[in-house]
Amino acid sequence: MKASFITALTSLFMATQMIAAATDSSTEATCALGGSTNDGSVKAKDEQLAQFTIVDNGGQETSQFGVKINNSDSLKAGLDGPGLMEDFMMREKIMHFDHERIPERAVHARAVGLHGYFESYGDYSNITAARFLREKGKKTPMFVRISTVLGSRGSPDTVRDVHGFALRFYTDEGLFDLVGNNVPPFFVHDAIKFPDLIHAGKPQPDTETPQAGTAHETAYDFFAAFPETLHTVLWALSGRGIPRSLRQIEGFGVHTFRLVNEQGVSTYAKFMWKPKQGLSNLLWDEAQKIAGKDIDFHRNDIYTAINKGDYPEWEWGVQLIPEKDFNKFDFSLLDPTKLVPESLVPFQPLGKIVLNRNPDNYFAETEQVTFHPGHVVRGVGFTNDPLLQGRLFSYLDTQLNRMSGPNYMQLPINRPVNVVHNNQRDGFMQTQIHKGQVAYFPNGLQGNTPSMVDGNNGGYIEYPEKINNVTKIRGRSSKFFDFYSQPQLYYNSLTDAEKQQLIDGLRFEIGKSNSMDVRKRMINQLNHVDNDMARRIAYTIGVDLPDKVAENQNKTSVGISIEQYPKATSIKTRTVAILTAPGSNNSDAQAMFDFLEKKGAYPAFVGVRQGTQDGLNITQSYLTTSSVLWDAVYVPGGNKSLEVMTSRSSLFPYDEPKMFILDAFRHGKPIAASAEGAKLLEYAGVDMPPTDNSTAELDGVIVADTGANAESTFEAALIQQRYWSRLPLDSPMMANPETFKGLTLFELILKAVSVLIINVSSGRVFCIVPAAVDSDSNEAAPRRRISANPDELIGKQESFENVNVDKHFVRNKEADNGLFIKISDDDMKEQVENDSAFVQV
Secondary structure (H helix, E strand, O other), X not given: OHHHHHHHHHHHHHHHHHHHHHHOOOOOHHHOOOOOOOOOOOOHHHHHHHOOOOOOOOOOOEOOOOOEOOOOOOOEOOOOOOEOOOOHHHHHHHHHHHOOOOOOOOOOOOEEEEEEEEEEOOEOOOOOXXXXXXXXXXEEEEEEEEEEOOOOOOXXXXXXXXEEEEEEEEEEOEEEEEEEEOOOOOOOOOXXXXXXXXXXXXXXXXXOEOOOOOOOHHHHHHHHHOHHHHHHHHHHHOHHHOEOOHHHOOEEOOOOEEEEOOOOOEEEEEEEEEEOOOOOEOOHHHHHHHHHHOOOHXXXXXXXXXXXXXXXXXXXXXXXXXXHHOOOOOOOOOOOOOOOOOOOOOOEEEEEXXXXXXXXXXXXXXXXXXXXXXXXXXOEEOOOOHHHHHHHHHHHHHHHHHHOOHHHHHOHHHOXXXXXXXXXXOOOOOOOOOOOOOOOOOOOOOOOOOOOOOHHHOOOOOOOOOOOOOOOOOOOOHHHHOOOHHHHHHHHOOOHHHHHHHHHHHHHHHHOOOOHHHHHHHHHHHHOOOHHXXXXXXXXXXXXXXXXXXXXXXXXXXXXXXXXOOOOOOOOOOEEEEEOOOOOOHHHHHHHHHHHHHOOOEEEEEEOOOEEEXXXXXXXXXXXXXXXXXXXXXXXXXXXXXHHHOOOEOOEOOOHHHHHHHHHHHOOOOEEEEOOHHHHHHHHOOOOOOOOOOEEEEOOEEEEOOHHHHHHHHHHHHHHOOOHHHOOOOOHHHHOHHHHOOOOXXXXXXXXXXXXXXXXXXXXXXXXXXXXXXXXXXXXXXXXOOOOOHHHHOOOOOOEEOOOHHHHOOEOOOOOOOOOEOOOHHHHHOOEEOOOOOOOO
16 A cells, blocks of 8 residues: 555656646746756756656556556456457557567667766867867766677677767757767768668678678678778778677777867867777687677676776777868878878877766667767768768668657657757657747747857857869769778788788688689789788688789888777776686685775686585586686686596586686686696696796786785786787798798798698698697697797708608697697708698698
């Protein structure tokens, strides 16, 4: 009774507030579309949304029309009789269910939405009239939507794709939508080619496969035929296309915009926002495994961080180019397939974005939000970028299709926080009640109100751009036809490990095309970017190695490499799996947990079963999780636990503890072990550091006698986050086998870094990862490095001919990590005498 009374009183209060807001003349203006009495406050949007928020907890079931009902069972003629048409409850419930879904977005269907705010660092009235940028410390409420492009709404988070990164600023002058991406260039110059791009990249129309990716024939047929796509293809096929976390991606406005100040002075601007959490990416093997183990990986990651109070932040700012410098560069500022290198025009931060609240309802907020590049405020304008001009139409049109009418701006998430007055009326789902007889301008009955406001009096500023002596034409500027300089700049700016990841991505994607013609044409395009890259890819996809057609100009830029981006300064939000089993040293395990948690990381215990194990709270089992879902791994000591984790069991039928370690190692993640826990690392076959001291570290693998002695080194490794040095790089012989004739076998190994290649004369190259040999047991050890100084070991030049290669290579079928090659010291000094011999593993 008491609960019902409180519920009724609460409902009455909310209804009274809504009626008062709709009828009280003092608030009538603010209840027009928009409707906040706290305009300009960072809480203005939350307060507005609260007016439309329903809390069902503790309530009683009603129909949509407010009648209290019991619709648990349908109305029938007797318990076993037929249903009755008069059952209005059933009809309403089923009718509503049948119409719950709306058309998903043609692109960017899969997304996460988040609330936050923007805080200005200062007064930037010298460059823009926008009020939200004219006061230091001014906070503006925001809504952000981060998405993949090609996949349907139910596709996995970790597919390889460009990511949409749309920002909405609820300024006190109206909405400002910056509909960006996580990479600075776009695939095509002109909006008229956007349908072709998406048709080529989406699932092929005959089979509706593959989902959420470009690894198929039509995509690469289009890319190969349309070289302006190359720049963005390289960004997408690198680590940028498979981020570790949505908290660790950059954002870019893509287009060149125009900022205009109160004096009418125009400055070109490229918007970008940089994460304070650092940048990080997955490996493709990781991304594919995560898609099967946690389809919502990215959503869960950012939701969790915000729920824990670890709010992700970005510095938001611009690259500014004076209008007089429009023709300064060898590329056009109007070309969206190009970036403005930060080496030429540095990034200037104007403020910070903080995301601090998850949505209350995905559909009402994330799904129904309608971004549009045409939502700009005074002081922000457009350029003649042909892609931007097309988007200004497309976004209005696509939202009209999704929302079934023109009144979608009245939805709570789409309303501005300032007052709206205009003469737009009626349409499907009109929720506003416009009083009065006038809905036109000019008028005399309302004194010409709503009145017009020009740029000199607080209205939008239309920049008076001069357009003289122009000819109507279908075409583009000559600068738009440089398709290869910026892809080359991008490639050159990557580290060797990042280049390897990009090349591996291209091998996978192009290799998924069954058309050899498509593969050849794509290699031809890539060959104009860099011959070495093209040859390395061609070798693995069955295409002849191309001759060089263009020189690499060796230009680079800052702001491109993920590895050279500033690292985070703490381990906050890093996820760490602590592997346990019955018999683990639980005091070490708990101490490491407490240390990591105190530092802001997210540790958790993984065990053979969930529940309490010797005082530890085991939240994950080896069947419910995997190393691909974690940033790092720690293994405490314990002889008995080691026996459990190295035995066969139905609780980890696929050797999950071992694979946990092995995958973490292969993916370059920090791994720490104390005491007997190090034996699990050895069992998994990872590269172990020398253990002469109480703590030892090698490429992020840490071994200590106690967990406490591992803590500081493990913390440093977690800040580093990845150790790509563990991943093998392509041998230089793969792209240039002819340059390695006349070397001894050992010289060949040294020059090939980690890969041995035999059979030069036939033009076919076979790659084998060499393994170190234990001289006592003569067994191949799973090591991939040569520790000696190459300058001391390289002998005299000897001919690359006539030796029985089989004498020097042995298959080791028992090796845990696959097939290793045994090479003795004497063998490495001998000549390779038979250039037609080879070994293939």
